[in-house]
Amino acid sequence: MPxxxxxxxxxxxxxxxxxxxxxxxxxxxxxxESCYARGGGCGSKARRVCELQSPxxxxxxxxxxxxxxxxxxxxxxxxxxxxxxxxxxxxxxFNSIYRNGLAMRGLPVQSLHLISTNLAxxxxxxxxxxxxxxxxxxxxxxxxxxxxxxxxxCSTAIIGDDIDGxxxxxxxxxxxxxxxxxxxxxKSKHWSTGFDATQHxxxxxxxRKNPPKKQEDLVNVINLWxxxxxxxMLAELGLRVNYVVDLATVDELAQLSEAAATVTFCxxxxxxxxxxxxxxxxxxxxxxxxxxxxxxxxAWLRAIAKQTNREEKAxxxxxxxxxxxxxxxxxxxxxxxxxKGYVSTGSAYxxxxxxxxxxxxxEVEGSLVFHHDPVYDSQDPRQDTLSHMLDTYGDVPQFTVxxxxxxxxxxxxxxxxxxxxxxxxxxxAPLAARLGIPAIPLGDEHHVVxxxxxVNLGESILDVLAHSKFHQDLAAHTRLPYRKxxxxxxxxxVLAKEKQAAQAARRKPTPLSSSVRRVTxx
Amino acid sequence: xxxxxxxxxxxxxxxxxxxxHSIEQIRYGCAIGAMQSVAAIPRAVPVNHCGPGCSDxxxxxxAFYNGFQGGGYGGGAVAPSxxxxxxxxxxxxxxxxxxLIDATLKVLDADLFVVLTGCIPDLVGDDVAAAVKPFQQQGxxxxxxxxxxxxxxxxxxxxxxxxxxxxxxxxxxxxKRVKGSVNVWSLLPYHNTFWRGDLAELKRVLTxxxxxxxxxxxxxxxxxxxxxxxxxxxxxxxxxxWLGLETARHLEAKYGQPFLHTPxxxxxxxxxxxxxxxxxxxxxxxxxxxxxxxDAFIADEETRYYKYIEDFTDFYxxxxxxxxxxxxxxxxxxxxxxxxxxxxxxxxLIPARVIVTENPPEEARDLIRDQFHAIAHDVSVDxxxxxxxxxxxxxxxxxxxxxxxxxxxxxxWERDLAKxxxxxxxEVGFPASYEVVLNRSYIGYRGALxxxxxxxxxxxxxxx
Numbered sequence: 014m015p016x017x018x019x020x021x022x023x024x025x026x027x028x029x030x031x032x033x034x035x036x037x038x039x040x041x042x043x044x045x046e047s048c049y050a051r052g053g054g055c056g057s058k059a060r061r062v063c064e065l066q067s068p069x070x071x072x073x074x075x076x077x078x079x080x081x082x083x084x085x086x087x088x089x090x091x092x093x094x095x096x097x098x099x100x101x102x103x104x105x106x107f108n109s110i111y112r113n114g115l116a117m118r119g120l121p122v123q124s125l126h127l128i129s130t131n132l133a134x135x136x137x138x139x140x141x142x143x144x145x146x147x148x149x150x151x152x153x154x155x156x157x158x159x160x161x162x163x164x165x166x167c168s169t170a171i172i173g174d175d176i177d178g179x180x181x182x183x184x185x186x187x188x189x190x191x192x193x194x195x196x197x198x199x200k201s202k203h204w205s206t207g208f209d210a211t212q213h214x215x216x217x218x219x220x221r222k223n224p225p226k227k228q229e230d231l232v233n234v235i236n237l238w239x240x241x242x243x244x245x246m247l248a249e250l251g252l253r254v255n256y257v258v259d260l261a262t263v264d265e266l267a268q269l270s271e272a273a274a275t276v277t278f279c280x281x282x283x284x285x286x287x288x289x290x291x292x293x294x295x296x297x298x299x300x301x302x303x304x305x306x307x308x309x310x311x312a313w314l315r316a317i318a319k320q321t322n323r324e325e326k327a328x329x330x331x332x333x334x335x336x337x338x339x340x341x342x343x344x345x346x347x348x349x350x351x352x353k354g355y356v357s358t359g360s361a362y363x364x365x366x367x368x369x370x371x372x373x374x375x376e377v378e379g380s381l382v383f384h385h386d387p388v389y390d391s392q393d394p395r396q397d398t399l400s401h402m403l404d405t406y407g408d409v410p411q412f413t414v415x416x417x418x419x420x421x422x423x424x425x426x427x428x429x430x431x432x433x434x435x436x437x438x439x440x441x442a443p444l445a446a447r448l449g450i451p452a453i454p455l456g457d458e459h460h461v462v463x464x465x466x467x468v469n470l471g472e473s474i475l476d477v478l479a480h481s482k483f484h485q486d487l488a489a490h491t492r493l494p495y496r497k498x499x500x501x502x503x504x505x506x507v508l509a510k511e512k513q514a515a516q517a518a519r520r521k522p523t524p525l526s527s528s529v530r531r532v533t534x535x
Numbered sequence: 536x537x538x539x540x541x542x543x544x545x546x547x548x549x550x551x552x553x554x555x556h557s558i559e560q561i562r563y564g565c566a567i568g569a570m571q572s573v574a575a576i577p578r579a580v581p582v583n584h585c586g587p588g589c590s591d592x593x594x595x596x597x598a599f600y601n602g603f604q605g606g607g608y609g610g611g612a613v614a615p616s617x618x619x620x621x622x623x624x625x626x627x628x629x630x631x632x633x634x635l636i637d638a639t640l641k642v643l644d645a646d647l648f649v650v651l652t653g654c655i656p657d658l659v660g661d662d663v664a665a666a667v668k669p670f671q672q673q674g675x676x677x678x679x680x681x682x683x684x685x686x687x688x689x690x691x692x693x694x695x696x697x698x699x700x701x702x703x704x705x706x707x708x709x710x711k712r713v714k715g716s717v718n719v720w721s722l723l724p725y726h727n728t729f730w731r732g733d734l735a736e737l738k739r740v741l742t743x744x745x746x747x748x749x750x751x752x753x754x755x756x757x758x759x760x761x762x763x764x765x766x767x768x769x770x771x772x773x774x775x776x777w778l779g780l781e782t783a784r785h786l787e788a789k790y791g792q793p794f795l796h797t798p799x800x801x802x803x804x805x806x807x808x809x810x811x812x813x814x815x816x817x818x819x820x821x822x823x824x825x826x827x828x829x830d831a832f833i834a835d836e837e838t839r840y841y842k843y844i845e846d847f848t849d850f851y852x853x854x855x856x857x858x859x860x861x862x863x864x865x866x867x868x869x870x871x872x873x874x875x876x877x878x879x880x881x882x883x884l885i886p887a888r889v890i891v892t893e894n895p896p897e898e899a900r901d902l903i904r905d906q907f908h909a910i911a912h913d914v915s916v917d918x919x920x921x922x923x924x925x926x927x928x929x930x931x932x933x934x935x936x937x938x939x940x941x942x943x944x945x946x947x948w949e950r951d952l953a954k955x956x957x958x959x960x961x962e963v964g965f966p967a968s969y970e971v972v973l974n975r976s977y978i979g980y981r982g983a984l985x986x987x988x989x990x991x992x993x994x995x996x997x998x999x
Contacts, residue, residue, distance in 0.1 A: 171655065
């Protein structure tokens, strides 16, 4: 079975999909190496893409942070962070995002309820299980949540606290799901494993098994905190939306198994949950490119319509929307002619954004994605967003995979010299700013969804181009923390390549690196 | 309030459910959060040997969603990290650290690199000293501190980082002392949302009375050269109830350097005058020409300060629509003490509850209690020590704020509670996610006026 829900520990992205965090070349070469829609016949599990590993690395992001922002943002649940206090620092950022997300969605604004077990030195020696038990009781007595999630941490994983045992004992005692999530940061090189860890726990302990009823007009939408764009869109087809995981209630998570279909705004986020819902609960996932740009949105809507028998409604909506946005789109194309954009976001989302930029007539010569999944869990080539981008919009000559390494971003921007960048994660825009390049921080990830999303992005580009004055002034008055030698390098992976060459010289090449493995078809 | 009124005492906290270790809605980071203390030193860079998320968690929360201060020259997303993986857990990560330091020296342009460890190397037992040593022997400015999260919070980490730089970079000293030169140990950079402006004000007023000030952190510091000058200073000055005391005692033992401890953060003219006179006396700047300079500086600052206070008085005495009378402070001991004194003694407000949240060491707590017992001759506060926001909010709900809407001096976590209590909140500490802070200060002469603006802008914003 591709997805294994029998064990409490989620299989990491690199094990399931062959995820890499360091690569550069043409987008078309990455698609070929990925062996997904292009160059098939590579088996039914993780693929092998050659990965560049640099000796210099800057702080990344961990899986536990993604659990904070997923499980920690379920409205009537509590997330316990079983760790020393430092892991709990993330509560501040995700509180701000949670509150703004609630406001955007028109839900009552509240602060999040995350509780740290606040482990100290002696707990590292004697174990933290007793404190975890006490904190679970605190969570219950304080809030009477509908579910309690537990995020494991690096330290508690190393000392071997039995969080599964504590969780099942307390679940029996208090009578609501107590869900251990194995998301310790060192277990996976990419934070997106944290999405999977949360979804794994929800699938095992919250989603209703053998639901007595099905809701034939309900569509699961796997997303983050974005504004409510999908409700009006799917209402055109007579469908209702079940948003998960962020901002959902535990009941909304339980009814995942009752829906007619599952879609997502990004396969990086939604791959695991949607594939598992189909495999274990028979809820079909929509196998189509993501709803970005004309071709993607057309195909996505048609796939949903086909699955739910609403094809006529979909066709009417598609032609109406296409016609509606044409006048402004024509103006935007004129205004943006000759502009150069650069996309730096999560992987599947970036493929969509590149498409929209090209619809708008913006030039895209390069892009940086924070990781690359050679395949998604469905293994279905219709979800190969990279190939969809290549087939519809052509190649991207400077395509880079890197897990938010600011030092590499310098050379990338120097090569392309874009007029603006599009970015979601923190840490890179400040460098671009110091080089005089403004960034669009896409706080609402739904801003660019569908036909209206094409226009929305065009308007945002116009706004941000005006910002350039600030950035150009800054560029004239700033000093970067990088050495001259580094700033002169044109290859952002030069250190990785030196390391590779040195390793090759020291020993005979081994067929597989330790962090990437290939599982052949059974 | 006059001396004839009975002594006012804020109520002792009501009894609560048994206190547990759980912390909901955190008010500090862990020891490796001191990466931002490194970033607070001009041209210094933290090198983090830790899991992939530790750097991001600490800087995004201490430096971004807390006043949106920015990561600094070498902190934030610039900071190198080993991003330790399963391999470093199973086989140890010392080799990986060596590789990272080596590459860091090639890529980053800095005067000082501080290696900070996280939980992973501290648990698996990496020999970090041995990994760092060859670089030190080659003369590279690299030091290290053990800051795994289970050792304590970012206050603990800050003292460890400070100690590491003193012992491993500054080193032994048997040269002369420069009379009139002082090292200042005060607020925790980044954690204290207003530290940049506050340290600038401290440096300004201390310079004003004739001292040469090593402020050590922030835009007003000269960076590593200033740190190297630490042993030549005449004395150390610790401003705040406890943070920096350990460092001052260490410097006393190491260099025979005396220190002055002033527990209260000076806010307003009265407090700042007294503070400066005490420092001047300790430094020997209270005689002859030095005294003239001291007196002139204080007189000048005081005159200017009271011009503004006089103008403010029209508003303060005539505003119709209600100003708060009772307040609560929820924050670090340094700010909590400074604020409480100012609010009571300058504005005549009534303390309803004060809760200190940074988990000060046990040995510092009696001094903190004593300081709060002596806010004024007629005002005494029983200060609470609590770190868990759920408990803190229960305490505040049970507090008698009298007949008027209360004003809470706290953090973002008090935002909804203030609405619930139909009062106002002024975010004065971590986390302050609804403040954008550049060089704003709330202390000294100038900062106190800014604080007044903030308090009463908040109050009048609630008017129709």
